[in-house]
Amino acid sequence: MDSKGDLRVAFVLSGAKRFVVRAGLFAGAPAPTGTPQVSDPVITLWEMLDSTEQRHMSAEDVYKALMEAGEDVGLATVYRVLTQFEAAGLVVRHNFDGGHAVFELADGGHHDHMVNVDTSEVIEFMDAEIEKRQREIVAEHGFELVDHNLVLYVRKKK
Structure with a gap:
């Protein structure tokens, strides 16, 4: 596997949910210490990021969108999961001058x-x-x- 090989994302369709299967995100099996589990908040957050038309969202934007959709996910969880997604190469964090951090899916295309x-x-x-x-x-x-x-x-x- 090349150096970016572990940044590839595979989706497994299971009922109506898409699970992120990737190095560092495990479903069911025990993960190495400190590795995030694929949990309902992780899946919910991923589905929201993957389906939204807004490509650049702050943690607060993500939280508000989840609340409006009736999801029971706390702001601290949003920050934690976005940080895990960033560490796994699933999202990119941008800190534009004068503003707070925004996240976008790491789709691999340069822009x-x-x-x-x-x-x-x-x-x-x-x-x-x-x-x-x-x-x-x-x-x-x-x-x-x-x-x-x-x-x-x-x-x-x-």
């Missing part, structure tokens, strides 16, 4: 972000020319690009 400074709306984009130019700049300085994170802070034109 950059624009953050509306007036509304905190997060807009995803991918531009091949920007990606190409970044690699060129890095190479011009004698480096190899390992990773990057581009965030543009924007405001609607008046």
Whole structure:
């Protein structure tokens, strides 16, 4: 398995629930010490993240959405499960300037972000020319690009 092999997600359909089967998330069998179990809150939170149209959500947003859906999950549990998902590579945490952390599913596809400074709306984009130019700049300085994170802070034109 390659270094990212343990970040793959497999879904097992069991009745109406999808269980996350992944390194570090176990259902039924005893897990190594400190490893999260696949519990009802884990499944509920995953299903909500997987089905929502809102791609970038704070822990508070997730909690409110679960409460509105009638789920009995506490805010502390939401934080704990999101942290476990992040550690397992299932979600990515973003700490955009001036705001709190937001989470998005780690779908494996690279993209950059624009953050509306007036509304905190997060807009995803991918531009091949920007990606190409970044690699060129890095190479011009004698480096190899390992990773990057581009965030543009924007405001609607008046």
